[in-house]
Structure formats: C-alpha cells, structure tokens
Amino acid sequence: MTPAARLSAAIDLLCAIENVPRRPADATANAFFRERRYIGGGDRRAISGLVWDVLRSWRRLHWHLRDVPGGASPRLLCGASLILGGQPMEHARTLYTGERYAPDLLSSREDIALKALAGRELTDAAMPRAVRLEYPDWLDPRLEASFGDALETEMAAMEGSAPLDLRVNLLKGTREKALAALRRESLLANPTELSPWGLRLDGRQPVTAAEPFRTGLIEIQDEGSQLVVAAMNAQPGERVLDFCAGAAGKTLALAMTMENRGQIVACDVSAQRLEGAVKRLRRASVHNVERHLLVSGDKWIKRRAGTFDRVLVDAPCSGTGTWRRNPDARIRLTEQDIRELTFKQGEILDRAATLVKPGGRLVYATCSILSDENMQQITAFLARNTGFELVPAGGDVLPETLREQSHFALTPYRNGTDGFFAAIMRRHPA
Template identity: 30%
Template structure:
C-alpha cells in the first residue's frame, strides 16, 4: 500500500474513533483484513492510529500556540494535525518533510486551498520552532495528565488511590505497546513443543510466569502460523490467563462462567479440566454467547455450553448450590486495558465507574447462592479502580459472612506475584507497568461449610 493511501486510511480511522466513538481495535482489525495489508503496512497503520490516540492530549496541548488564531477547525483537520505531529515527534524512521508533504496532499484532496495552507503552516511551524513545553503547567497532577494524555479526573482518582509514583508509572506504561501473549491448547500440544516449533520457524518467544500454558511472542506473525490456524494456540493476555490458573480446577467439576464472552477464560477453564466436566457459560448478548461457542469449536473443546442470559437472573435457571466453581469476570470500566484500547480513556467518565459498580454488586449477589458449600468463586475485572475491585469484594464479604477470601489464595499465586505491589487483603491488583501486561484484578473466595 502506498504510504499516502495508508496515512489517508489512518486519518479515516482516527476520525471515526475520535469523533464517532468507534472501537480502535475492532476498526483496525477490520481495515487490515479488508485491505489485506502486509505485515509492515499493518504495523505502520497500527502504530500511527494507536500512537496518535495514546498521545492525543499531549499533542493538542503542544500545538495550541500554532492553531489558537483559527476559530473553528474541522474534526478531520484536527486529527490530520495530531497524526502528523505524532509521526514527526515519535516515529524516527519517517522524515518530517515526507509527513508534511503527505499531510498537505491529503488536505488538498479532502478540503480546499485554505485548509492545505493552514495544515502546511502549522506543521512547518512545528518543524521550525519546536513544540510547547509542559514545564509551564505548575500543577503536578495536571502536568502528568497532559504529558501522558490521560483525563485529569482519572489521574486525580488514581493518585488518590495509589499515590503519584504508581500513577505516573501506570500512565506511562499505558502509552507503550503491549506484547502479544498466547496460550497453548494442552490437549493438542505442550507449551515446550509449541515454543520449539515457533523458534525453529524464526519466532522469538519466552515463557509466561502467569500460566503453565502461556508464553509471550516477542517477534513473529503468530496469527498466520499453522499452530494458531489449527486451533493449538489462542491469543490471551497473561493477566487474563491467571484467572483459570487460580480457580483450583479439577476434571469432572461443574463450573459457571457468568460473563463469558469472548471465551478466552471459558476455554482455558475447560482446558484446565482436561475437557472433562461441565462448563456452563452465559453472556447477556446472543451474538457474544455465539463467540464463546465458536472459540470452543476452534479449540476442539466439547465440555462448554454457551447461552444468552442475564446472569442476575440465573437463579431462575439453576438450583442453589449447583456449581463447584464460579467465575464472575464482571463488566467493568476497562481502565486496565488502555494499552490495547487507548480510546477507552477518552470515552469513559467517573460516572461510568459508579454505574458499573452497581451491576458488579448485583451480579455478585445473584450468582453467589449458586455455589456449593465448600466451593470457590473467582471475581475478576480488567480495571485498576479500587471502587470496582477491592471495595466491591469488601462489601460483598460484609453482606455475606458465609464467604471469605480463600486462605490458600496467595500461596496459589505464582511466586513472583506473591510480593506484587498490588497485593491487598481483598485480592491482587496487577498494574500494567509491573509485569508488562494489562491492568487486572482478581480474588478467590470460598463458601464456608
């Protein structure tokens, strides 16, 4: 694909994501597949889109002196400036003159001479004068918010919960690439065999400490490799792999996965049980429940039944004390996955955290009676907010004295994680900067006899 066309595609995607609320990871995947982009072109498109989204607020702050006289700027022009400045400042392999030339050509095609002159003028000024410094922002929290392109309300919230140092490290980590990790289907292939095969084919891989089935792909196109296309591997973040590892599973158990789509954890549960037993999976949307079924079929797992249902009403379907294990991977704000979905930080509000917490409380309340006495329940989220995590667990335990944090929870964690900075009396909070994963929370509770 010509670089001009690639950048025009990047601009279209950024405008859709930034102005219409499209999901970055979904739109990018669709575009790469639709245009059948090469690995190199797909990588550059992803870099421009994700990088621009990750640094949006910083770039906006930096270019204000050059655009302040312009009364109204069309959204696509604004995003063209953002992505051009991102390439000039953060992508060393792209020469400034090429970025400016292509931005001007795009603006000529999409707009008129006045717009192309404006774009050319702003970018030439950036090249000549350099960008505005953040040193003039005196409030340290506001400066951090601008420098790392996170909403100020979010930075303030994290600073109040975790302190300024952890927050700074988290915000900076959110602007860096998340390494891809995969999980073997152990009934098809061992981790060692899969890693050896990939290394022979020129991949760079290393074992994950989070799961005996997991490894990290440092170099190589895994999605086109036969191991992946044949259903012997599945993509899953390391932090997410920890869930099934911590469920204390055995073959023959009855397990409920209350919020199962798209099926990564569900299928991992079935694998840990050697595909022996019953994994009953639900999702609120039929389309998403079908994704779980499809994932199970791809991995040749037969113990999973996925159905559409509201898990707050499962007592209408199942008797109390039906399941040996329950996973509640609750709907959440998603603030732990900003590395792979950077647009989330601009679309979420503080109110979302509180409204989601109500759903989390309701789900805990309604699935808990379905657990057998002596059974274990894992509560997990892909967020880093205490209100959705430790505070939700604390309230549940206060209202349900028949439950307690499993006394063996911590010793069951991989030894490297037992001293994690996010370990608390109510669970384990994984931060993206600590293990180069998504931000994630989980805890295992037991129903006392």
C-alpha cells in the same frame, strides 16, 4: 503504498474512529480494512501503527495543538504525531502533496501549526500530570487511591504498546511443542515469567494465520488473564461456572485445567458473544462446556442456586488495565461509566454468589486498575454477604507470592501484564 498514501489512509481511519466515538477503535479499524482488502498486510500495520500512535498520545498532541483555530483535526494529529515522533519536519509536511492517494495540500493554518512543532518533544514538562500521562482529569483522585506515590511510574508504564501473549493449550500439547511449532512459522516466542502456560511475542504478529493457532495448540490470552484462571484452581470432575464468559477466553483455559473432565457452564447476556465461542471451543478440542444465554426473567439462576464448586465472575469493567492495547478507551471513559459499571458489578456479584455451593469458591476479576471496581467492590460485597470470606488462592500454578494472597492486582509496571485484579472467596460450609 507510498508513505503519502499510508498517511492519507491513516487520516481516513482516524476520521472513521472519531465519527463513532463510543465504538472501540479496533472494531472500527477491522471494518475499515475489510472494506479495503486491496491494502496489504505491511501497509495495514503501518497505517494502524500511525493511528495507534495518535491515540496513545491523544492528550499530549491536543496540548501541542491547543491554539490551532478550529481545533486539532485528524490531518493535524497525524502530522503532529509524525513530527513529534521523530520524523524530520520537512519530510512530514511534504507528504501532504494533494496528489492521487495523498492527503490534500496543507492550508496556511495547518502549515503554521505544524511548523510551530519544530524542536519540541512529545512530552513537555509544562503539561499537567493527567495530560502528560494520558488519562482524564477526573480520574486523578481514583488513580491516587489505587497507586498513591507510584501513580506516575505506573501510568508511564501504561503508555507503551503491549506484547502479544499466548496460552498453550495443554489439551493439545506442551509449551515446548508450541514453541517449536511457532519457530517453524518464523514466530519467535519466549516463555512467560508468571504463567507456566504462557508464551510472549513482541508486538503484533500474524499469529492467527499460523498452524499452531489454527489447530488449537495456542490461544491469544494475556498472561494476567491466565493467572486469573489459575486463581480459580478448578479441578477435573468439578462443576464450574464462568458467569460472564463472553467469547469464552477464560472458559477455554478452565477446560484445560480440568483436563476436559467435569462440567463448565459458560453464561453471558450476549447471544453473539456466546455464539462466537463455538468455533473457539471446537478448535481447542474442548468437550465439557455448556453455553447458557442469560435473559431477563430467566429462572435458570434460581434453579441452580448452590450447585457449583467454583464460580468465576469476570465482571464488565472500565478496561483501564488494557489501555496499552486499547488506548482509545482512555478517551471514551467517563465518570458516568464508572458509576454505572460499579453498580452493575455489585449486582452481578450478588447474583453469581447464590450459585456457589457451601464450601465452594467464588473468584471476582476485572481488567481494571481502579480501586472502585476492585477492592472497594469486594469490601462492599463481603459486608452484604457475610456467608463469604476471603481465602488464599493456593494451588500449584500461581507464583508462590500470589498463592498466599486472597486478592492480587497485576500491572504492566510491576508484572509486565495487563492490569488485572482478582479476589478469591469461599462460601462458608453448611
């Protein structure tokens, strides 16, 4: 595709994303490219790259285009992103040729708006802090509560793109075997610093087409998510519950730590997500997992009260810790979302706690950086459930500094991972 055709496709994709604002952008992009299979891999990456640059710079681009009559359209946002990202002004403007596969010619209004960007930088000192750091204004006090004086440093680290992290499936082979297998596919990875199971690649790479992925030797999983699994410290032969399992990413890692021995029950309220786990479990050669769909009025929880050695609550959350991967989530998030999520998290945590046997472990985790969803949630839970207490994570997988902690928060700036929180609790022995 020509640069003009790529720009035109990026504008179309951004329009598609704007048309379904509550749908994750990656889901819209996947559907967009499925309907256009003629677009090759290199072109897909270039088109997605431009759109994701726009999403990462959403508030700053709108600030620069704030005086444009009619607002900042996808056409202007893409052009502004190119210019403020370093492309020569004249080159970016001449992509709007109106020829076949190219964007329509710029209107006089659009041309004036793009010309006004000459000599500007994407980030301007005059921008309000929330605009400069790309988060909603109403989130400012919550981020202050989470980070204090480190807010600007932490949020600046959230602006870039995330690396691609993999977890080696020890049921299939070692980290060294996985590294060698990836090298044979011209995929150069390095061991992660915190997780002994992790590998890291720069940027998006075609890992899912590689032989080590197809055979189940590796899984895509952020290093922070791997450390949440390590905090469970699940042992072979135990009975373990993944209460909000989704498509079973952490379930797979738990099965690995348990050496495929014992029993894991993967629960979720979505039949589609649980069904999607089947292929992953089979590919990873995991044999000790039972899936259970949680439905309204289900007696399953009551009948299994106090029967699990370890329970993981990977709670539904704002996903603020994954903003490097999902920059569109910054745009969609509302205060009402936070209120609804924190209420739901408390309910889920209370229900899951009833399933922990005396002396058993309960781990609460989110991919959020907000105190509302993290430590505040734990403080409230312990006040309601005096039979539980925070305990050190322990084990021999977590870094020593984390083993001594009863809860930890990971961030891109401090740890190089997505933003994750985990709290480790024990139910008092009978």
